[in-house]
Amino acid sequence: xxxxxxxxxxxxxxxxxxxxxxxxxxxxxxxxxxxxxxxxxxxxxxxxxxxxxxxxxxxxxxxxxxxxxxxxxxxxxxxxxxxxxxxxxxxxxxxxxxxxxxxxxxxxxxxxxxxxxxxxxxxxxxxxxxxxxx
Numbered sequence: 629x630x631x632x633x634x635x636x637x638x639x640x641x642x643x644x645x646x647x648x649x650x651x652x653x654x655x656x657x658x659x660x661x662x663x664x665x666x667x668x669x670x671x672x673x674x675x676x677x678x679x680x681x682x683x684x685x686x687x688x689x690x691x692x693x694x695x696x697x698x699x700x701x702x703x704x705x706x707x708x709x710x711x712x713x714x715x716x717x718x719x720x721x722x723x724x725x726x727x728x729x730x731x732x733x734x735x736x737x738x739x740x741x742x743x744x745x746x747x748x749x750x751x752x753x754x755x756x757x758x759x760x761x762x
Contacts (some may be wrong), residue, residue, distance in 0.1 A: 629726045630657035630686035632755065635706070635725040636671030643677075651705045656680040657727050664727055665730035670723045670757055679706060684724040688753040700747045707742050707760060714742070714762045722758045729755070 635653075636744075642652045655687075658666075658678050667676040679685070685699045685706070710720050720742075725732070736756040743762075751759055 629728065631724060632657045632727050633679045633684035633686075633722060633724040634658070634663065634666045634670075634676055634730075635662075635679050635710070635720050635722055636667060636673035636676050637710070637714070638673050638675065638718060640675055641677055641710075641713055645691075645704065651679060651709060653679055655675045657684075658730075662727060662730050666723060666725075670734060671721050671733045673721060679722075684754075685686060685722065686724050686752060686754050687747075687750055689751070690753070692696075699752075703750075704747060710760065711762065713743050716762055719759055719761045721758070722754070722760065724754050732737050 641653055657680065663676045663678065671680055683695065685702050687696055687699050714720065732755065734755050734757050735753065738752065738756060739759045739761065742760045
């Protein structure tokens with residue numbers, strides 16, 4: 629199984645599956661059915677994409693330090709990317725889960741400002757819906 633991270637937003641985002649980017653938007657671990665399910669059960673937005681590098685974005689004390697540090701870098705880069713697409717007052721949602729678990733009940737919710745959060749204070753375990761507001 630693979631940990632997939634999905635974003636939901638109100639604007640279309642171009643697919644970016646370049647291998648040299650820290651964060652890419654495209655289809656990696658999931659298929660269309662998984663994205664439909666995460667949209668139906670987790671998001672409130674019309675557009676859903678999988679976001680990836682080598683693994684999903686998860687930040688928790690149960691992860692090894694290297695993977696957690698990589699997730700933090702990916703999250704910061706994702707917020708920079710999404711900030712360029714969103715207008716003031718808009719938002720995007722992030723949800724990470726194991727592929728096939730998109731319909732399961734979420735375990736937590738969190739709302740953050742896209743440009744003003746302390747990455748070292750965030751806990752984002754799998755199955756946590758995070759709303760980033762601009």
